[in-house]
Amino acid sequence: xxxxxxxxxxxxxxxxxxxxxxxxxxxxxxxxxxxxxxxxxxxxxxxxxxxxxxxxxxxxxxxxxxxxxxxxxxxxxxxxxxxxxxxxxxxxxxxxxxxxxxxxxxxxxxxxxxxxxxxxxxxxxxxxxxxxxxxxxxxxxxxxxxxxxxxxxxxxxxxxxxxxxxx
Numbered sequence: 001x002x003x004x005x006x007x008x009x010x011x012x013x014x015x016x017x018x019x020x021x022x023x024x025x026x027x028x029x030x031x032x033x034x035x036x037x038x039x040x041x042x043x044x045x046x047x048x049x050x051x052x053x054x055x056x057x058x059x060x061x062x063x064x065x066x067x068x069x070x071x072x073x074x075x076x077x078x079x080x081x082x083x084x085x086x087x088x089x090x091x092x093x094x095x096x097x098x099x100x101x102x103x104x105x106x107x108x109x110x111x112x113x114x115x116x117x118x119x120x121x122x123x124x125x126x127x128x129x130x131x132x133x134x135x136x137x138x139x140x141x142x143x144x145x146x147x148x149x150x151x152x153x154x155x156x157x158x159x160x161x162x163x164x165x166x167x
Contacts (some may be wrong), residue, residue, distance in 0.1 A: 074166035079105070079159065087122035087138050094118070095155050097164060098129055098138035105159050107143040107166075108152035119152075127152065 068151055076097060082105060087098030091109050096110045110119045110125065117131035126135040126144050134146025141152035149166055156167040 053057040074164055076157070076166060077164050078162045079103075080162065081166060082164065085125060085138075087119060087127065089119055089127075091118060093166065094121065095166065096152070097157065098122060098127070100125075105164060106139065106141075106156060107155040107156055107157040108136070111152075112148055112149035113143075113152060114146065114148035 024161045031044050034166040042074060076093060076095070077088060079099075082088055082097050082099045084099050084102050086095055088095045091110065095107050097105060097107045099105055111117070112119055112129035112131065112134055114129065114132055117129055119127050119136070121128050122138060125138055127141075128135055129146065131146070132147045133147035135144040136142065136148070136152045137144055140152060143149060143151055158165050158167050
């Protein structure tokens with residue numbers, strides 16, 4: 001009887017601990033998303049995002065060696081990492097890169113235009129938002145279904161050989 005009461009009292013405590021850990025992880029993830037949006041100037045990721053904005057004007061002067069050096073710092077993936085007819089969400093960079101057809105790469109914001117949730121994955125030719133099931137085209141970011149009404153904004157990328165980088 002004592003052993004049975006020990007097991008039953010340990011069961012709920014374990015469930016409580018696991019549930020609390022899950023809730024804490026969710027709170028951290030949500031806070032990280034909202035903090036980086038609110039504090040875009042102070043976030044170290046934003047500092048690297050500011051670099052492409054600075055190199056944008058120099059990229060129009062195609063001879064700018066600094067632009068060539070800045071691109072590797074923003075490298076996302078290789079072409080082989082992005083499946084044809086699919087894509088990959090880079091949550092830390094808030095971008096999703098797709099390959100609608102062989103050798104054609106597109107990139108879009110990974111923030112759903114419905115209520116700002118992060119898109120989760122790419123499957124069956126669409127970018128999926130888990131919050132309210134909005135789906136977006138991998139070819140142009142247009143809304144395919146869901147409550148979202150606006151397409152995902154395009155993000156500029158550069159494909160240099162096999163390297164895909166943010167611009």
